[in-house]
Amino acid sequence: MADEVQERAGVTVLVCDPDGPLIATEQDALDLIGAAFVGAQVVAVPASRLDERFFSLGTRFAGEVMQKFVNYRLRLAVVGDIAGHLAASSALRALVEESNRADHVWFVPDLDTLDTRLRATA
Template sequence: MPDLLVEHHGVPVLACSGEGPAIATVQDALDHLIGPAFQGAEVVAVPAERLDDRFFDLSTGVAGAILQKFSNYRLRLVVVGDIARHLAASAALPDLVREANRGRDIWFVADLDDLAARLA
Protein backbone atom coordinates (compact mmCIF):
# COMPACT_ATOMS: atom_id res chain seq x y z
CA MET A 1 0.00 0.00 0.00
CA PRO A 2 1.49 3.39 -0.94
CA ASP A 3 1.62 6.47 1.25
CA LEU A 4 -1.62 8.44 0.92
CA LEU A 5 -2.42 12.11 1.30
CA VAL A 6 -5.72 12.21 3.20
CA GLU A 7 -7.63 14.90 5.02
CA HIS A 8 -8.92 14.72 8.58
CA HIS A 9 -11.10 17.61 9.74
CA GLY A 10 -9.56 19.93 7.18
CA VAL A 11 -5.96 18.98 8.01
CA PRO A 12 -3.94 17.32 5.22
CA VAL A 13 -2.18 14.21 6.53
CA LEU A 14 0.42 12.07 4.80
CA ALA A 15 -0.58 8.60 6.01
CA CYS A 16 2.54 6.51 5.51
CA SER A 17 2.37 2.85 4.64
CA GLY A 18 3.62 0.24 7.08
CA GLU A 19 5.49 -1.43 4.24
CA GLY A 20 7.69 1.56 3.39
CA PRO A 21 11.41 1.92 4.00
CA ALA A 22 12.68 1.86 7.58
CA ILE A 23 13.46 5.22 9.17
CA ALA A 24 16.81 4.81 10.90
CA THR A 25 18.53 8.15 10.22
CA VAL A 26 17.73 11.81 9.71
CA GLN A 27 18.38 11.32 5.99
CA ASP A 28 15.79 8.50 5.91
CA ALA A 29 13.28 10.86 7.52
CA LEU A 30 14.07 13.57 4.96
CA ASP A 31 13.84 11.17 2.02
CA HIS A 32 10.85 9.08 3.03
CA LEU A 33 8.73 11.29 5.32
CA ILE A 34 9.52 15.00 5.03
CA GLY A 35 10.14 15.09 1.27
CA PRO A 36 6.89 13.32 0.39
CA ALA A 37 5.01 15.58 2.85
CA PHE A 38 5.61 18.49 0.50
CA GLN A 39 2.72 17.12 -1.57
CA GLY A 40 0.69 19.38 0.70
CA ALA A 41 0.66 17.62 4.07
CA GLU A 42 0.79 19.41 7.42
CA VAL A 43 0.96 16.18 9.41
CA VAL A 44 3.01 13.04 8.73
CA ALA A 45 1.55 9.88 10.27
CA VAL A 46 4.18 7.15 10.32
CA PRO A 47 3.58 3.62 11.61
CA ALA A 48 5.74 2.87 14.64
CA GLU A 49 7.07 -0.28 12.98
CA ARG A 50 8.77 1.85 10.30
CA LEU A 51 10.89 3.58 12.94
CA ASP A 52 14.18 1.92 13.81
CA ASP A 53 14.49 0.80 17.43
CA ARG A 54 17.16 3.49 17.94
CA PHE A 55 14.44 6.13 17.50
CA PHE A 56 12.83 4.90 20.72
CA ASP A 57 16.16 4.70 22.61
CA LEU A 58 16.48 8.39 23.43
CA SER A 59 20.14 8.04 24.41
CA THR A 60 21.05 7.55 20.72
CA GLY A 61 19.86 11.03 19.73
CA VAL A 62 18.05 9.68 16.67
CA ALA A 63 14.61 10.79 17.84
CA GLY A 64 15.85 14.23 18.81
CA ALA A 65 17.50 14.79 15.43
CA ILE A 66 14.44 13.61 13.49
CA LEU A 67 12.03 15.63 15.63
CA GLN A 68 14.21 18.70 15.10
CA LYS A 69 13.99 18.26 11.31
CA PHE A 70 10.20 18.09 11.53
CA SER A 71 10.23 21.28 13.56
CA ASN A 72 12.57 23.00 11.09
CA TYR A 73 10.24 22.18 8.22
CA ARG A 74 7.15 23.13 10.25
CA LEU A 75 5.61 19.70 9.93
CA ARG A 76 3.82 17.74 12.61
CA LEU A 77 4.84 14.14 13.28
CA VAL A 78 2.48 11.46 14.51
CA VAL A 79 3.80 8.02 15.46
CA VAL A 80 0.98 5.55 14.94
CA GLY A 81 0.82 2.16 16.60
CA ASP A 82 1.80 0.14 19.63
CA ILE A 83 5.05 1.25 21.27
CA ALA A 84 4.47 -0.57 24.57
CA ARG A 85 7.68 -2.61 24.36
CA HIS A 86 9.71 0.56 23.85
CA LEU A 87 7.94 2.30 26.73
CA ALA A 88 8.65 -0.64 29.03
CA ALA A 89 12.35 -0.61 28.12
CA SER A 90 12.94 3.09 28.78
CA ALA A 91 12.73 5.42 31.73
CA ALA A 92 12.80 8.56 29.55
CA LEU A 93 10.52 7.60 26.65
CA PRO A 94 7.25 7.58 28.67
CA ASP A 95 8.01 11.17 29.73
CA LEU A 96 8.65 12.21 26.13
CA VAL A 97 5.41 10.60 24.95
CA ARG A 98 3.39 12.19 27.75
CA GLU A 99 4.83 15.67 27.09
CA ALA A 100 4.56 15.33 23.31
CA ASN A 101 0.91 14.31 23.51
CA ARG A 102 0.16 17.46 25.51
CA GLY A 103 1.40 19.61 22.63
CA ARG A 104 0.35 19.88 19.03
CA ASP A 105 3.49 19.11 17.00
CA ILE A 106 4.37 15.53 17.96
CA TRP A 107 1.88 12.88 18.96
CA PHE A 108 1.95 9.18 19.71
CA VAL A 109 -1.42 7.54 18.94
CA ALA A 110 -2.74 4.00 18.78
CA ASP A 111 -4.25 4.23 15.29
CA LEU A 112 -5.46 6.59 12.56
CA ASP A 113 -8.87 6.86 14.21
CA ASP A 114 -7.17 8.29 17.30
CA LEU A 115 -5.33 10.76 15.06
CA ALA A 116 -8.57 11.84 13.40
CA ALA A 117 -10.18 12.36 16.81
CA ARG A 118 -7.25 14.50 17.97
CA LEU A 119 -7.49 16.64 14.84
CA ALA A 120 -11.23 17.19 15.34
Protein backbone atom coordinates in the same frame (compact mmCIF):
# COMPACT_ATOMS: atom_id res chain seq x y z
CA MET B 1 -0.55 0.61 -0.09
CA ALA B 2 1.96 3.31 -0.88
CA ASP B 3 2.39 6.43 1.25
CA GLU B 4 -0.77 8.39 0.58
CA VAL B 5 -1.97 11.95 1.12
CA GLN B 6 -5.37 11.88 2.82
CA GLU B 7 -7.77 14.45 4.16
CA ARG B 8 -8.32 13.45 7.81
CA ALA B 9 -10.50 15.50 10.13
CA GLY B 10 -10.12 18.47 7.80
CA VAL B 11 -6.30 18.27 7.78
CA THR B 12 -4.06 17.10 4.97
CA VAL B 13 -2.05 14.13 6.24
CA LEU B 14 0.65 12.05 4.57
CA VAL B 15 -0.24 8.56 5.82
CA CYS B 16 2.81 6.34 5.47
CA ASP B 17 2.54 2.74 4.37
CA PRO B 18 3.27 0.32 7.24
CA ASP B 19 5.22 -1.83 4.78
CA GLY B 20 7.34 1.04 3.50
CA PRO B 21 11.07 1.44 4.06
CA LEU B 22 12.53 1.70 7.53
CA ILE B 23 13.29 5.21 8.77
CA ALA B 24 16.81 4.69 10.04
CA THR B 25 18.65 7.91 9.19
CA GLU B 26 18.08 11.65 9.27
CA GLN B 27 17.99 11.53 5.47
CA ASP B 28 15.11 9.05 5.62
CA ALA B 29 13.22 11.56 7.79
CA LEU B 30 14.05 14.36 5.35
CA ASP B 31 12.75 12.22 2.49
CA LEU B 32 9.40 11.94 4.30
CA ILE B 33 9.38 15.67 4.87
CA GLY B 34 10.02 16.19 1.17
CA ALA B 35 7.16 13.84 0.30
CA ALA B 36 4.88 15.88 2.56
CA PHE B 37 5.56 19.05 0.59
CA VAL B 38 2.62 18.21 -1.66
CA GLY B 39 0.55 20.08 0.91
CA ALA B 40 0.46 17.80 3.93
CA GLN B 41 0.46 19.40 7.35
CA VAL B 42 0.97 16.15 9.27
CA VAL B 43 3.02 13.03 8.55
CA ALA B 44 1.60 9.87 10.12
CA VAL B 45 4.38 7.29 10.44
CA PRO B 46 3.69 3.75 11.63
CA ALA B 47 5.83 3.00 14.69
CA SER B 48 6.93 -0.19 12.93
CA ARG B 49 8.73 1.88 10.29
CA LEU B 50 10.94 3.59 12.84
CA ASP B 51 14.34 2.10 13.49
CA GLU B 52 14.68 0.68 17.01
CA ARG B 53 17.18 3.49 17.78
CA PHE B 54 14.26 5.93 17.68
CA PHE B 55 12.91 4.38 20.88
CA SER B 56 16.27 4.33 22.64
CA LEU B 57 16.70 7.97 23.60
CA GLY B 58 20.41 7.61 24.33
CA THR B 59 21.02 7.38 20.58
CA ARG B 60 19.47 10.85 20.09
CA PHE B 61 17.87 9.62 16.87
CA ALA B 62 14.33 10.44 18.04
CA GLY B 63 15.37 13.97 18.92
CA GLU B 64 17.04 14.46 15.55
CA VAL B 65 14.00 13.21 13.65
CA MET B 66 11.54 15.19 15.74
CA GLN B 67 13.61 18.37 15.38
CA LYS B 68 13.64 18.01 11.59
CA PHE B 69 9.83 17.98 11.55
CA VAL B 70 9.64 20.99 13.86
CA ASN B 71 12.17 22.89 11.73
CA TYR B 72 10.08 22.30 8.61
CA ARG B 73 6.86 23.17 10.47
CA LEU B 74 5.31 19.78 9.92
CA ARG B 75 3.56 17.78 12.59
CA LEU B 76 4.70 14.21 13.12
CA ALA B 77 2.37 11.49 14.37
CA VAL B 78 3.92 8.18 15.38
CA VAL B 79 1.08 5.72 14.94
CA GLY B 80 0.96 2.31 16.58
CA ASP B 81 1.53 0.31 19.71
CA ILE B 82 4.75 1.30 21.46
CA ALA B 83 3.82 -0.19 24.85
CA GLY B 84 6.86 -2.46 24.91
CA HIS B 85 9.19 0.47 24.37
CA LEU B 86 7.40 2.54 27.00
CA ALA B 87 7.63 -0.27 29.56
CA ALA B 88 11.38 -0.43 29.02
CA SER B 89 12.14 3.29 29.34
CA SER B 90 10.90 5.89 31.80
CA ALA B 91 12.67 8.55 29.71
CA LEU B 92 10.69 7.53 26.63
CA ARG B 93 7.47 7.56 28.65
CA ALA B 94 8.26 11.12 29.73
CA LEU B 95 9.03 12.17 26.15
CA VAL B 96 5.77 10.70 24.87
CA GLU B 97 3.73 12.34 27.62
CA GLU B 98 5.36 15.72 27.01
CA SER B 99 5.04 15.44 23.23
CA ASN B 100 1.37 14.52 23.45
CA ARG B 101 0.70 17.69 25.48
CA ALA B 102 2.14 19.84 22.69
CA ASP B 103 1.17 20.26 19.07
CA HIS B 104 4.21 19.20 17.03
CA VAL B 105 4.79 15.50 17.70
CA TRP B 106 2.15 13.03 18.81
CA PHE B 107 2.27 9.37 19.68
CA VAL B 108 -1.11 7.75 18.98
CA PRO B 109 -2.24 4.12 18.93
CA ASP B 110 -4.15 4.34 15.63
CA LEU B 111 -5.40 6.65 12.90
CA ASP B 112 -8.81 7.06 14.58
CA THR B 113 -7.08 8.54 17.61
CA LEU B 114 -5.08 10.81 15.30
CA ASP B 115 -8.35 12.00 13.76
CA THR B 116 -9.70 12.80 17.23
CA ARG B 117 -6.56 14.80 18.05
CA LEU B 118 -6.75 16.66 14.75
CA ARG B 119 -10.39 17.61 15.34
CA ALA B 120 -9.51 18.85 18.83
CA THR B 121 -6.83 21.20 17.47
CA ALA B 122 -8.91 22.58 14.60
